[in-house]
Amino acid sequence: xxxxxxxxxxxxxxxxxxxxxxxxxxxxxxxxxxxxxxxxxxxxxxxxxxxxxxxxxxxxxxxxxxxxxxxxxxxxxxxxxxxxxxxxxxxxxxxxxxxxxxxxxxxxxxxxxxxxxxxxxxxxxxxxxxx
Amino acid sequence: xxxxxxxxxxxxxxxxxxxxxxxxxxxxxxxxxxxxxxxxxxxxxxxxxxxxxxxxxxxxxxxxxxxxxxxxxxxxxxxxxxxxxxxxxxxxxxxxxxxxxxxxxxxxxxxxxxxxxxxxxxxxxxxxxxxxxxxxxxxxxxxxxxxxxxxxxxxxxxxxxxxxxxxxxxxxxxxxxxxxxxxxxxxxxxxxxxxxxxxxxxxxxxxxxxxxxxxxxxxxxxxxxxxxxxxxxxxxxxxxxxxxxxxxxxxxxxxxxxxxxxxxxxxxxxxxxxxxxxxxxxxxxxxxxxxxxxxxxxxxxxxxxxxxxxxxxxxxxxxxxxxxxxxxxxxxxxxxxxxxxxxxxxxxxxxxxxxxxxxxxxxxxxxxxxxxxxxxxxxxxxxxxxxxxxxxxxxxxxxxxxxxxxxxxxxxxxxxxxxxxxxxxxxxxxxxxxxxxxxxxxxxxxxxxxxxxxxxxxxxxxxxxxxxxxxxxxxxxxxxxxxxxxxxxxxxxxxxxxxxxxxxxxxxxxxxxxxxxxxxxxxxxxxxxxxxxxxxxxxxxxxxxx
Numbered sequence: 116x117x118x119x120x121x122x123x124x125x126x127x128x129x130x131x132x133x134x135x136x137x138x139x140x141x142x143x144x145x146x147x148x149x150x151x152x153x154x155x156x157x158x159x160x161x162x163x164x165x166x167x168x169x170x171x172x173x174x175x176x177x178x179x180x181x182x183x184x185x186x187x188x189x190x191x192x193x194x195x196x197x198x199x200x201x202x203x204x205x206x207x208x209x210x211x212x213x214x215x216x217x218x219x220x221x222x223x224x225x226x227x228x229x230x231x232x233x234x235x236x237x238x239x240x241x242x243x244x245x246x
Numbered sequence: 247x248x249x250x251x252x253x254x255x256x257x258x259x260x261x262x263x264x265x266x267x268x269x270x271x272x273x274x275x276x277x278x279x280x281x282x283x284x285x286x287x288x289x290x291x292x293x294x295x296x297x298x299x300x301x302x303x304x305x306x307x308x309x310x311x312x313x314x315x316x317x318x319x320x321x322x323x324x325x326x327x328x329x330x331x332x333x334x335x336x337x338x339x340x341x342x343x344x345x346x347x348x349x350x351x352x353x354x355x356x357x358x359x360x361x362x363x364x365x366x367x368x369x370x371x372x373x374x375x376x377x378x379x380x381x382x383x384x385x386x387x388x389x390x391x392x393x394x395x396x397x398x399x400x401x402x403x404x405x406x407x408x409x410x411x412x413x414x415x416x417x418x419x420x421x422x423x424x425x426x427x428x429x430x431x432x433x434x435x436x437x438x439x440x441x442x443x444x445x446x447x448x449x450x451x452x453x454x455x456x457x458x459x460x461x462x463x464x465x466x467x468x469x470x471x472x473x474x475x476x477x478x479x480x481x482x483x484x485x486x487x488x489x490x491x492x493x494x495x496x497x498x499x500x501x502x503x504x505x506x507x508x509x510x511x512x513x514x515x516x517x518x519x520x521x522x523x524x525x526x527x528x529x530x531x532x533x534x535x536x537x538x539x540x541x542x543x544x545x546x547x548x549x550x551x552x553x554x555x556x557x558x559x560x561x562x563x564x565x566x567x568x569x570x571x572x573x574x575x576x577x578x579x580x581x582x583x584x585x586x587x588x589x590x591x592x593x594x595x596x597x598x599x600x601x602x603x604x605x606x607x608x609x610x611x612x613x614x615x616x617x618x619x620x621x622x623x624x625x626x627x628x629x630x631x632x633x634x635x636x637x638x639x640x641x642x643x644x645x646x647x648x649x650x651x652x653x654x655x656x657x658x659x660x661x662x663x664x665x666x667x668x669x670x671x672x673x674x675x676x677x678x679x680x681x682x683x684x685x686x687x688x689x690x691x692x693x694x695x696x697x698x699x700x701x702x703x704x705x706x707x708x709x710x711x712x713x714x715x716x717x718x719x720x721x722x723x724x725x726x727x728x729x730x731x732x733x734x735x736x737x738x739x740x741x742x743x744x745x746x747x748x749x750x751x752x753x754x755x756x757x758x759x760x761x762x763x764x765x766x767x768x769x770x771x772x773x774x775x776x777x778x779x780x781x782x783x784x785x786x787x788x789x790x791x792x
Contacts, residue, residue, distance in 0.1 A: 128363055129349070129361075130361065130439075131365075131438070133438065135677065135681040138678035138681065140677065153790055155790040159360070181365055181369055182368045182605075183365050183368055189573070210602075212603055229569065231569055232690040234685060235688065
């Protein structure tokens with residue numbers, strides 16, 4: 116399995132309640148061999164970073180469909196750095212306009228996934244970066 | 247982490263034997279013969295339009311008596327900018343308002359709350375207190391329009407605020423028309439703006455519905471919605487099945503709290519998505535309408551014909567739209583509008599073609615509105631009631647959909663009912679599983695989507711054209727107004743109304759609504775009212791499953 120022994124946190128920051136994308140990716144990552152933890156809805160960046168560190172994950176995937184990705188990502192990145200956990204790879208998925216992708220990468224995001232990407236493409240990219 | 251019971255029956259709509267022909271099976275898993283003969287069609291009683299069991303529609307004259315309501319969903323940023331958009335839409339022929347609220351308002355947080363700050367004004371307008379509602383409806387006569395609010399967790403509060411605005415405008419309450427969604431059950435399954443535990447939420451909904459029936463008899467205090475479950479991944483039959491199951495759960499609750507089903511059932515309404523399979527969508531509406539009437543008559547002994555009428559609004563677009571080659575969405579929404587109207591919808595919202603990736607611009611919002619006007623005034627489908635009625639395929643598929651919907655409702659019943667299925671996270675897992683199947687089918691090409699797996703372009707640009715840009719000053723502006731209200735109001739009076747609200751919540755049987763209206767008049771905030779209720783009721787503990 117490509118993602119054997121990898122620990123991955125899938126998180127829903129902020130108030131957005133659309134969790135299907137997060138769950139579909141969580142199921143696909145599990146099928147690819149990863150140990151997946153899902154936070155459930157409405158988690159603060161602080162809470163997400165705490166779980167990421169406590170659970171010693173290799174990657175955090177944030178699912179955001181509310182348009183608040185810039186603010187929420189900046190918050191999570193800053194908190195990971197403060198906790199000396201900058202080595203945890205951060206990915207973002209959801210409704211992210213093309214124009215914002217470069218800015219998110221500059222802010223420290225390893226990859227941006229949108230709903231029309233194939234699942235196998237998403238998994239392959241995560242695998243490439245985690246192994 | 248996945249702890250879905252493996253012994254639960256898999257849905258039969260999952261293909262047993264995969265077919266290679268995408269034309270052979272509907273999205274709900276019904277195998278369709280190449281030819282449907284007259285003897286296969288219409289085995290179930292069809293009846294006449296306007297008569298039980300209402301297969302052909304709830305009115306005998308269809309749209310000749312009254313056209314459907316064209317109702318576009320809009321709202322963003324501040325109450326001022328949204329008020330401007332409403333006046334723009336009303337000026338261009340829209341006949342009802344539909345209010346989109348931001349997530350803090352929907353989840354019960356004030357704009358200054360740390361959970362809220364990054365989301366103020368993002369997916370709708372921020373409406374934290376009566377002062378904002380007064381701005382939102384400034385210059386709009388509430389007795390002459392109908393207003394629909396997509397609000398659930400805080401629906402009772404927003405409805406109370408609407409009554410308070412009407413009181414201040416001097417509009418008698420019995421003149422108010424409109425709808426609050428107020429359907430919490432599907433929030434736990436798909437949309438996520440729950441606040442309180444399931445059973446306390448059901449009480450709050452019963453309080454608001456029974457209060458509304460008495461105070462605002464022309465207002466729809468609940469719109470039982472399948473749309474979000476559908477958009478999350480459920481197929482058309484599941485959308486209808488889960489929604490009717492939820493509808494029956496509400497009927498039971500309202501009855502248990504003293505409501506007369508012959509009275510409150512008249513003001514129940516429903517809300518669905520229309521996706522691309524035209525005939526299946528029409529059949530879904532015809533089957534759902536017939537089944538609801540039969541269930542109310544058989545299970546609850548409803549005798550009033552008006553209470554048996556299944557009234558519904560629809561939204562066209564959603565996850566059937568693509569970010570790739572977005573102009574194609576204009577065609578999709580056009581076909582979906584036809585399905586909605588030939589299915590007999592009472593109100594239609596058409597998504598803008600760019601809605602797959604942004605808040606619509608004025609141009610895209612206008613095209614969405616024009617699409618409905620073209621269907622209404624040029625296509626001729628409104629000319630005669632139920633124009634597809636009697637078609638072999640339509641009648642055959644209506645019967646098959648009714649069977650499938652009935653089977654899905656029984657599955658939920660067998661599990662122990664919707665409340666238990668939600669508390670356990672069972673329905674949530676079903677939807678996630680279904681979403682994964684749909685995604686895999688799209689990835690593999692088994693489900694055809696033009697621009698995504700057929701007729702793709704090399705370059706994956708979205709051809710967005712004009713972009714909507716949100717005013718970066720929104721949060722600051724909303725916060726300033728909020729602080730001004732907090733400084734100007736009579737805090738002692740607010741405290742008293744909030745205490746009375748909490749005391750009512752402590753009882754099992756006192757109606758909460760009069761206290762919410764009183765709180766709104768005193769300029770208590772949404773966050774404060776929610777906090778008072780949470781203090782008595784606690785919060786929903788989400789079963790985390792995928």
